[in-house]
Amino acid sequence: MIRLEHLNIVVTDLEASLAFYQAIFPHWQVRGRGESSWFGKNRQWLHFGDDYNYLTLNDNGDSEARDRSGHQIGIAHSAYVTDDIEGVIARLASAGFSPSNDGQPDEYRRNIYFIDPAGLEVEFVQYYSDQPKLRNRYDN
Incomplete structure (x- = not known):
């Protein structure tokens, strides 16, 4: 088995x-x-993080984040699955963050994007079905 343990992210403002x-x-x-x-x-x-997964945040970033509309090499965004997307949206709104993009409408999932303080795009998705065939549709 292999699983993702952490992401190491360079930012401009560690506390933000x-x-x-x-x-x-x-x-x-x-x-x-x-x-x-x-x-x-x-x-x-x-x-x-917790005992199993975490983010490493490093300050002193000295450039802009990758242009999300461009074609530079690099990670375009990270994505997290949640069972309470409305709760995530509400907590981010309370912290002063607004969505940057609503995902494509789909009856079996909802996704939404935010930009973090370093300019990195973060996606959140909630699935409304446990059936992979419905969750992972590519026809819409």
């Missing part, structure tokens, strides 16, 4: 990014934090 992800994952906590040097550049980092 932490606030965004805390709104998404209210049950997670800062597992650890510190300072390090990455190829000669000092940065602060933190691990935010």
Whole structure:
């Protein structure tokens, strides 16, 4: 078995990014934090998550995020499955974040996109069926 353990993300503002992800994952906590040097550049980092999954956030990013409308190499967005998409939207709204894009309407799922403080796109999806054939339709 292989599973994703963590994502390592470079950001411009560590605390603003932490606030965004805390709104998404209210049950997670800062597992650890510190300072390090990455190829000669000092940065602060933190691990935010639970005992099994986490995000590593590193400050001192010195460029803009990948152009979402462009074709640069890199991750276009990360996506998280939730069983309460309305709760995620409400928590992000309370933290001052608005959706950047509603996903395509579908009777078997709902998805929505937000932009985090570093300019990275994050998708959330809630499935309304346990049947993979319906959840993963490509005909709409």
